[in-house]
Amino acid sequence: MPFNTALSGIRAASSDLRITGNNIANASTTGFKASRAEFGDVYASTILGGGGNLIGSGVRIQDVAQQFTQGNISFTENELDLAVSGTGFFVVSNDGDRNYTRAGTFGLDEDGFVVNSVGARLQGFTADAAGNVGGILDDLRIDSGNQAPRQTTLVESALLLDSRESVLQSVGSTFATDGSTIGDAQTGLQTPVTTRVEGTSVPVAAGFDFTANAITFDVALSGASGNNGTVSVALDFNNGAPASLNTLADANAVAAAINAQLFAPLSGAQSPIDVVASVVNDGGGQFHIDLQALQDGEASTVSVTSGLNTGVIGLAGDPTDSSGTPAANNGYQATSLDFTGPDGNTVTYTSQQFGSAAQTASELNALAGISATASTTAVLRGQVSVPANPTDTGYVNQNGNLVINLNGVDLSSNSLLELEAEINALTTSTLPGISASFDAASGDLTVTSAVGDNLTFTISSTDDGDSIEVSGSGVATTEVLEADPGADGLSTVVSPGVQNLSAATGNAVVTGGSIDIVMDEGYSVANITPLGVLFNANFLANIQPAVINQFDPSDQSTYNHATSLTIFDSLGNPHVMTQYFVKQAYDPDDPTTSPNQWLMNVLIDGQNVGDPLPGETTPTLASFNVHFNQDGTLNRTLTDDMLISNWEPLDADGRPTGALGPQNVLSGGTLPIPTPSTSSNFQIDLTGSTQFGDDFSVDSVDQDGFTTGQLSGISIDDSGVVFARFSNGEAQIIAQIGLADFPNEQGLQQIGDTMWAENFDSGVPNISAPGTAALGAIQSGALEESNVDLSQQLVNLIIAQRNFQASAKTIETADQTTQTIINLR
Known part of the structure; x- marks a missing residue:
């Protein structure tokens, strides 16, 4: 009877309808793969076969096969939306069970794990702190906390130095005023007679x-x-x-x-x-x-x-x-000096009698090949309670009425400590270039003119005996000014018979300055007349070699090129490292020099960071020789290894930041820098630097440190590498997403939520990085749409419906036939 055959057709058509309906229902399901019904006919036969005239017994479903064809890629604005372009499945952990999916709708849970919509955690290969991806598959987690800082251990600079630059430094000679009157305090009248x-x-x-x-x-x-x-x-x-x-x-x-x-x-x-x-x-x-x-x-x-x-x-x-009397002066006499230049010409210079050191230095600077600087120092002695000798009076201000006049400016402070502040407040106005420094230990006040002007002191007071004691930088006896409002020449403070005491009324003390003179290469000095006043008799023996235009970071004329970058200490504090390049002279007789030699000086935050001299602690200038070949490339053989090994990280106020300190070479500091670092030491690498006849430029610069950062975003490349971007500008590799492939995708077991599970039929998964083997690439910010073709599914739906109707018609016909047979009489 055909009833069973028709029923099998109805069952097959019903299954086809269900499969097609499921496909249509999931037409918008991300990562969904359409299924199709695969049917087979049914024949009844014996062991020996039924011959060639067997009548079929209907139909049965052989398989419901999923179609793992690529779905369309639609782009979103979510970085954690992922799509696989090609073969492969995302690996997720669902309460410890490992599942596989093509749906890349991922996000972060409260603990920072990357999860899908049902909480299954995305699996990937995690990276270490250095960004090296390992081979162990684990839950992929993005830590939203602060990124720990990393101190600088390597600075890489590729620079172009201009070979056309001239050598700025030369070797000249220097000498200084050292005569008997230099810096001595001199007494005299306030105004001349x-x-x-x-x-x-x-x-x-x-x-x-x-x-x-x-x-x-x-x-x-x-x-x-x-x-x-x-x-x-x-x-x-x-x-x-x-x-x-x-x-x-x-x-x-x-x-x-x-x-x-x-x-x-x-x-x-x-x-x-x-x-x-x-x-x-x-x-x-x-x-x-x-x-x-x-x-x-x-x-x-x-x-x-x-x-x-x-x-x-x-x-x-x-x-x-014959009462003419000069005013108080520095005691300097007119002195002549003969300067001879490299061309053999001699110029005679004569200083003005009683001229200040500033004036004399200015006149010397006007001479070719000569430069001079001047400064003046005077010391006001602090108050002495029990004088060691009759002239040891110090500062006496009995009732606060003492007024000290410095270079024509009245100062009314009531102590030397207050006087320090008063003078320093006027250093840019009425007392230009003059500053003061109070020594709490001795009670003395040191007054300095940075330009070498005379320092002239007078006093006035209504209290007899108020006084000041002034000494200069020389070795002569100090001078005392004492107030004498009664004009009786008597002191109420100092014992009678004081030899060095003079009534202050109409009197003054003057201290002159010293001068340092530098002569350019090829210049000499002779015939200093008279000797002993500004210069002592041994001045020729005191002439010393001097570097002309010696490197000074505050003077751009002393270096050819400079560049700066930010580096970081172990606490993530930023500091500015500046590299100064100074072209060096070539001496054919000196094998340590070369025609293309530079000196690189390094300062951090404007401070020296070179190793101290043996037995000392003060940092020196960190300097490194840089040599280039004749073709302009870096000469690695002659160029120094560059280790900064004496950097003490300081804050803006000059105090230690608390970060790792230095380990200088004398204490064992050396290259390479250990990992993790145990000091503030770091290396400078100039690989790629050149010297050509072109303007100075910085071709590339990099350093491996950074400050603390907060997570500001993530990005995922096509190989599945997950980068975390931080507010400090750093991007750190967190992990790499793993993809799985199976020998038989059709054998995967569907478990719902667009996920599959491995089983015997699928075979063991091959899990690797995207883009390797036969695995596809990752598309971030995109999702793979369902591969359901609605047009095809609607056609399939009609076909399944017609099949169902036809099978039902078979039953109806068979019923009519059976009824006819039953009705036979």
């Missing part, structure tokens, strides 16, 4: 007739630095005098006539002298005439030899005065 001959007061209306009478006298000047000599003066109407002496205007005319003859003597045998006459109005109709030397502060002598009628114009009979 000029030699002056004062006349005798006489009536203005004397009525003297210059038309009929004459007044004659001689004026002599000696000891002046200018014009000395004697001039005979004849005052009458024909020689410039007024007709008569009746008013103060007539007296001024008389003085003018005297000056005319002092400056242009009537006698051709006499020469002008530096003396001037002036009228002084004494009031009450009285006046007199003074004669004074033109140069202030000179101990010169002016004399008037009484002549005819001198009393009429207020000149005293035969007066003489």
Whole structure:
């Protein structure tokens, strides 16, 4: 009977409908693979066969086969959406069971594990801290915590140095002022006293007739630095005098006539002298005439030899005065030096008498091949409670009324400590270049002029005995200024008989500066005259070789090229390392030099980081020789190994950061740098650097350190390598996604949620990195769509429906046939 055959057709068509319906239902399921029904016919036969005329017994389902063809790739904006382009399955761990899927809808759970929508964890090959991917498959986890910092252990720089650069340094010579007066405190008057001959007061209306009478006298000047000599003066109407002496205007005319003859003597045998006459109005109709030397502060002598009628114009009979006194000065005398250049020409320079070190240095700097710097130091002694000797008075300010005047600026601080702050506050204004430093141990205040100006001190006070004690940088006895408001010359503080004590009223202490002189290569000095004042008698023996234009990181003229980059200590603190390149001179007789040699100096945060000298602790300048071949490539044989082994990481205030400190070469520091590092040491590698006739440039620069970072994002490449991006600009390899392939994909067991499980039919999976063997590539930010073809499935649905209907029709027909047979009578 055909009933069983028709029923098998209905069952087959129903299964086909279910399979097609399932495909249609999952047309939008990510990673879904369509299935198809595979049917086989059924024949009843004996062992010996049924011959060639067997009638079939219907149909049965042989297999429901999944179609693992590639689905379309759709792109998303989620970095953790993954798609496999090609062969392979994502490996996931579902509560310890290993499953496989093509659905790459992944995200992060609360613990940072990469999971799919049902919580199964994506599997991958994890990487170590250095980014090396291992071979052990494990749960893939992205740690959202801070990335630990890594200190710099290697700096790689590829630079282009300009071969056209000139050698900046040369070797000259240097010497300094070291005479007996250099830096000594000198006492003297605050203002100079000029030699002056004062006349005798006489009536203005004397009525003297210059038309009929004459007044004659001689004026002599000696000891002046200018014009000395004697001039005979004849005052009458024909020689410039007024007709008569009746008013103060007539007296001024008389003085003018005297000056005319002092400056242009009537006698051709006499020469002008530096003396001037002036009228002084004494009031009450009285006046007199003074004669004074033109140069202030000179101990010169002016004399008037009484002549005819001198009393009429207020000149005293035969007066003489030699009271000219200079103001306090540094004691420096005019000194001559002969400088001879490489061309053999000699220039004689003469310093000005009492000129400051700053002035002399400035004049020396104007000479070719000569450079000079100056500085001045003075020390104000702190207060001494029990003087060791009568002159050991120190700073005395009994009632806070002491005012110290420094270079014309009044300072009213009540202690030397306060005075330090007051002076330093004025260093950029009224006391330019002058600074102060208080020593708490000694109580002394050191005052310095950075440019070498004289330091002039005066004081005033209403309290008798207030004083200061000033010493310079020399070895002479200190000088004391004491206030004497009573003008009695007595001290209420210091014992009587003090030899070095002078009343402060009108007095001052001056300290001069020292000068360092540098001569360019080929220059020499000789004939210093006089010796012993600015320079001692052994100055030739004190001339030493000196590097001209020596490297100074603050002076761009002392290096040819420079470049900086940021490095990190073991705590992740950033620091600036600067490389300075200085072209070196070539000496054919020195095998350590070469025609293409440079010196690389390295500073970190502006501080020296070179190893200290034996027995010392102070860092030196870290310098390395860099040599190039004739073709411009780096000469690795001659170039130094570059190890920074004395860097103490400091913060912005110059205090240690607490990071790993140095291990210098004397203490065992060496290359290579151990891993993990045990010190702040790091290596500099200039591989790839060149020297050509082109502008300096940095071709590439890199260093392996970084500061602490927060996770800012991830990226996954086509090989499945997972990079974590951090806020510090670093990208770290976390893991590599693993893919699985099977000998028989059709043998995989479906477990739902678009996942499969391994079984006997599928074979053992081959798990490896994407892109290896026959495995496909990973597409990040994308998903693989279902491979269901809806058009085809709808057609299949119609076919299955027709098959179902036809099988049902077979039963209906068979039923009618059977009914006919039953109804036979």
